[in-house]
Amino acid sequence: MMKFKIMMILWLSCILSVQANESITLSSETGDTLMIHRLKNGEIWGSFLITDQVADSFAENELIVMQVDQHQPIKLDHQKLCGSPAREAQKVSYSFQSEPEQAQWQFSRVAESQPNILKLTGWDKETYQHMKSDRRPELVDFPIQANLALVDLWQQFQQGKSLVFRYVTDAGESRQAVFELPPEKIHQLIEK
Secondary structure (H helix, E strand, O other): OHHHHHHHHHHHHHHHHHHEEEEEEEEOOOOOEEEEEEEOOOOEEEEEEOOOOOOOOEOOOOOEEEEEOOOOOEEEEEOOOOOOOOOOOOOEEEEEEEOOOOEEEEEEEOOOOOOHHHHHOOOOOOOOEEEEEEEEOOEEEEEEEOOOOOOOHHHHHHHOOEEEEEEEEOOOOEEEEEEEOOHHHHHHHHHO
C-alpha cells in the first residue's frame, strides 16, 4: 500500500506540473502532505493528501474541515453529482467553540435523532463556511483563489500562520493535520 501511495504522489505531481506554473509542498508532523499549486490560468488550488505510514483513506461519508488560524472553519463538501447513489449518513461532527482567549475543536458523534431536513437547509451555516471539493480516497483538491473559492480564502493563506485539516479515516479514526504556512513561499506563487 505504501508503494501505491508513493506512486500516487509522483503521478499527481506529474499531472499537476503540466497544469501548474509553480507548486509548494508542505508536510505536517503527522505525515500528511499539502501541495499548493498556481495553475497556468492564474488560479491557485490546494491538494491535501494522507501520506502517513498507515494504509488509511478519507471516510467517504465524513466531511473534511479546513481552518486557517482562527478564521471561520470551512467544510470541504463532496461535489454532488446527479445519478450518483446516496452516501452513507455522516456519523461524526466537528464542533468549533471559540472563546475570547482560546478556540478549540471537539469531535463528537452526530445525534441520530436530528432530522435530515436540517442538513439540507444548511443548519450549520453559522458555524462553517462551505466549499465544493474534489475528493478521492487519499486526496482532496480544493480551490484557494479561483471562481469556486471563497472570496477571502487566498488572503487568509497569505496572512495566516497555520492551516489545520480535521478528518475521519475509513477506519473511523478522527485525525488532525497541522501545516505551518511559510509566507515567503506563498508570496513566490504570486510573483511568478
